Amino acid sequence: xxxxxxxxxxxxxxxxxxxxxxxxxxxxSGPVLTVDGDGPQLPYLRDAGIDVxxxxxxxxxxxxxxxxxxVVLLTTGDADAELVSGLGxxxxxxxxxxxxxxxxxxxxxxxxxxxxAVMDRLRSPGGCxxxxxxxxxxxxxxxxxxxxxxxxxxxxxxxxxxxxxxxxVLLQVAFHARLAQEAxxxxxxDDVAAGLVDKLVRRxxxxxxxxxxxxxxxxxxxxxxxxxxxxxVTEGVPLGQPALSLAHKLQKRAARLGAPVPAYDGVGGxxxxxxxxxREEGRDPExxxxxxxxxxxxxxxxxxSAVRSxxxxxxxxxxxxxxxxxx
Numbered sequence: 402x403x404x405x406x407x408x409x410x411x412x413x414x415x416x417x418x419x420x421x422x423x424x425x426x427x428x429x430s431g432p433v434l435t436v437d438g439d440g441p442q443l444p445y446l447r448d449a450g451i452d453v454x455x456x457x458x459x460x461x462x463x464x465x466x467x468x469x470x471x472v473v474l475l476t477t478g479d480a481d482a483e484l485v486s487g488l489g490x491x492x493x494x495x496x497x498x499x500x501x502x503x504x505x506x507x508x509x510x511x512x513x514x515x516x517x518a519v520m521d522r523l524r525s526p527g528g529c530x531x532x533x534x535x536x537x538x539x540x541x542x543x544x545x546x547x548x549x550x551x552x553x554x555x556x557x558x559x560x561x562x563x564x565x566x567x568x569x570v571l572l573q574v575a576f577h578a579r580l581a582q583e584a585x586x587x588x589x590x591d592d593v594a595a596g597l598v599d600k601l602v603r604r605x606x607x608x609x610x611x612x613x614x615x616x617x618x619x620x621x622x623x624x625x626x627x628x629x630x631x632x633x634v635t636e637g638v639p640l641g642q643p644a645l646s647l648a649h650k651l652q653k654r655a656a657r658l659g660a661p662v663p664a665y666d667g668v669g670g671x672x673x674x675x676x677x678x679x680r681e682e683g684r685d686p687e688x689x690x691x692x693x694x695x696x697x698x699x700x701x702x703x704x705x706s707a708v709r710s711x712x713x714x715x716x717x718x719x720x721x722x723x724x725x726x727x728x
Contacts, residue, residue, distance in 0.1 A: 404466035405498025407431070407473045408485060411442060412505045414514045418445060424504030431471035434462065436481050446475075459488040466497045475504075517590055520575045537580055544573045556695070603628070634658060645686040648676040656680075700727065 407427050411420065420428075420442070428446065434457035435443070443453050457474060465472045476485060492499045523532040551566035578590035604624050606612030631637060634654040640647065652662055662677040664670060679686040704726045705715045718726070 403497050404469045405471050405500060406462050406466050406488065406492060407471065408499070408501045409433075409473055409475050409504045410478045410501060411440075411475065412507045412511065413441065413477045413480075414507055414511045415505045420504045421502075423502050427473055427500075427502045428475070431473050432465075433473040433475055435475040436484065437477075440475065440477070442475065457484075459484050459491070462488055463491050463495075463497075466492060467495065516571065516575050517579075520572075520579045524579050532576075535576070535580070537577060540573065540576060540580075544570075544577075547573055556691070643687055645672070645676060645690060648673055649680065649686050652677060652680055 407430060409424050409427050411424070428451050433446070433451055433453045435453055435455055436457050438455035443455075446453055453475060462472055462474060474481075474485075478485075489499050523529045526533075547566065547569040551563060551570050554560075554563035554566045574593070575590060578588075578593050581588050602609045606624075625631070625637070629637060634657055635651060638647070638650050638654065642650070655662065662673075662680075665673050676686045679689060704723075707726075708715045708718065
């Protein structure tokens with residue numbers, strides 16, 4: 402009877418005890434080998450009476466299958482992909498069996514565990530010198546920069562770029578959480594996630610507590626006010642945001658009270674009134690101005706390119722020539 406190799410594929414991100422029943426049966430069907438001796442499952446398998454030999458090679462597995470054995474390879478899949486691919490081809494060519502059993506699967510979000518592990522490695526002794534010397538203060542510009550780059554990807558409608566930029570934003574979240582573990586009153590990324598989950602559940606009683614879905618915005622605002630102990634609608638408005646967004650947010654908060662928008666003098670007052678006009682028309686002033694600024698950027702770059710293609714420098718254009726180019 403021809404031998405075979407049974408691949409038991411497990412997730413390195415799940416607790417070792419979470420193996421499927423078919424995986425346990427496969428692990429007891431023959432001698433078990435693995436490539437890496439650091440696998441988290443190994444101590445628990447040995448406690449269960451399953452001996453695991455470390456240092457498996459494709460030649461070794463092929464030879465044992467060719468001798469008629471059923472041999473089991475415990476693998477995490479990705480880490481041993483090259484070995485498994487080459488072994489599979491040889492087994493098929495020689496008419497030997499190859500079977501795969503899923504021992505465990507990565508649930509959605511499992512790769513976030515890798516983010517935490519890599520961030521911890523970078524920050525720990527022997528990691529990256531640059532990461533090791535960063536502080537919450539030194540990282541502040543990067544958090545803002547990455548958020549703007551993610552916003553720009555949204556404006557461009559570039560989902561591939563958005564995926565990358567959201568990863569950079571996630572890095573900032575993971576980095577600040579890792580730094581917080583070293584504080585006098587430490588907290589971790591788990592505390593961040595737990596706080597977020599609690600907040601989402603608390604603020605969605607229509608989903609998690611059988612509440613009414615009527616007036617969702619009002620319910621949300623009331624819950625936030627109760628949580629934070631706020632006495633003014635202006636509390637919680639981040640003052641560090643761009644001025645147009647800040648004005649828009651404050652006017653929107655005032656509207657909850659039925660308060661009309663007052664007029665102010667000067668250029669700032671004119672901008673303030675334009676924000677009020679945008680609100681009346683259902684527009685976001687920040688989005689509107691950014692659209693114009695981006696259109697100007699594109700036009701300016703196009704004129705620069707055209708002028709240089711004519712053998713001239715853009716700075717040499719007269720005002721009349723610029724106006725002609727704009728039209």
